[in-house]
Amino acid sequence: MEFAEFERSGWARRSGTYDDGFGAMTAGLHDRLLAEAGAAPGLRLLEVGCGTGRLAAAAVRLGAEVVATDAVGPMVLEAARALPGVRVLRAGLPGLPFGAGEFEGAVGAFVINHVPDPVAAVQDLARVVAPGGRVVLSCWDTLAANRAQGVFFDAVTEAGAARPAGLPSSSPFAPYATPERFAGLLETGGLTGVEVHRVGWTHRVAPGDWWRAVLTGTVLTSSLIEGQDAATTGRIRAGYDALVARWAEPDGTVALPVAALVAVGRAVG
Numbered sequence: 144m145e146f147a148e149f150e151r152s153g154w155a156r157r158s159g160t161y162d163d164g165f166g167a168m169t170a171g172l173h174d175r176l177l178a179e180a181g182a183a184p185g186l187r188l189l190e191v192g193c194g195t196g197r198l199a200a201a202a203v204r205l206g207a208e209v210v211a212t213d214a215v216g217p218m219v220l221e222a223a224r225a226l227p228g229v230r231v232l233r234a235g236l237p238g239l240p241f242g243a244g245e246f247e248g249a250v251g252a253f254v255i256n257h258v259p260d261p262v263a264a265v266q267d268l269a270r271v272v273a274p275g276g277r278v279v280l281s282c283w284d285t286l287a288a289n290r291a292q293g294v295f296f297d298a299v300t301e302a303g304a305a306r307p308a309g310l311p312s313s314s315p316f317a318p319y320a321t322p323e324r325f326a327g328l329l330e331t332g333g334l335t336g337v338e339v340h341r342v343g344w345t346h347r348v349a350p351g352d353w354w355r356a357v358l359t360g361t362v363l364t365s366s367l368i369e370g371q372d373a374a375t376t377g378r379i380r381a382g383y384d385a386l387v388a389r390w391a392e393p394d395g396t397v398a399l400p401v402a403a404l405v406a407v408g409r410a411v412g
């Protein structure tokens with residue numbers, strides 16, 4: 144399946160189950176992203192790939208004037224429900240329906256890794272942010288660092304599971320997923336003063352809840368498991384349980400290490 148359609152249809156299927164599972168984990172980075180964006184009372188802030196609206200809600204609490212956007216209609220509906228009084232609209236990267244310099248900042252949490260053309264996406268963000276305003280984007284760090292997702296890929300490999308047919312061969316963002324290359328992407332897209340930070344946090348969750356969160360709140364990771372037969376799925380689940388046990392807490396939860404890259408650049412107009 145073509146990448147953009149794989150992503151759009153995948154996220155549409157996840158819209159009703161994303162928020163309190165996988166969305167509770169990504170929210171661990173939202174305050175940092177808003178701080179990097181300079182979110183403050185009155186700041187005209189664009190959010191791209193808003194999902195169910197958690198980051199926009201946090202920006203509103205800081206007093207920012209937020210416009211929240213997502214490429215996928217059912218996600219826009221979820222966000223609109225969660226953000227009364229906030230302008231929420233369907234708009235994808237690239238192709239934002241805004242004029243040059245309309246915003247004083249832009250932020251996208253874990254969306255650049257889902258767009259069909261990362262360079263065009265950054266160019267679009269650089270265009271709609273006024274000179275001096277910040278564009279802040281995050282992606283995942285390596286699976287070796289980002290164990291909350293790495294355990295799933297390891298469990299799939301250990302189970303000897305074949306890659307289901309029909310998945311896109313790779314993400315257009317994959318070549319940019321290192322600090323140096325992520326910085327280069329923002330510079331190529333027209334931003335200046337670019338910095339990329341490695342950020343880690345801990346996600347505490349019951350192991351069974353995290354298994355369900357990833358199966359109902361991701362597109363690519365879940366599709367590696369969804370298409371498997373029952374025996375293979377059982378082996379993947381057993382491998383997953385063994386891997387996460389390393390981070391077991393006395394209360395029955397696991398304290399999973401999460402790791403992301405946060406890129407910040409300034410628009411030049």
Ligand SMILES: C[S@@+](CC[C@H](N)C(=O)[O-])C[C@H]1O[C@@H](n2cnc3c(N)ncnc32)[C@H](O)[C@@H]1O
Pocket residue numbers: 150151154155165166169170191192193194195198212213214215218234235236237251252253254257258259
């Ligand atoms: C991993 S979720 C992140 C959601 C939210 N930002 C968060 O931090 O939890 C990725 C989001 O990007 C959206 N998305 C995928 N492709 C997109 C594109 N080309 N432009 C804008 N949004 C896109 C999806 O619909 C989904 O809501």
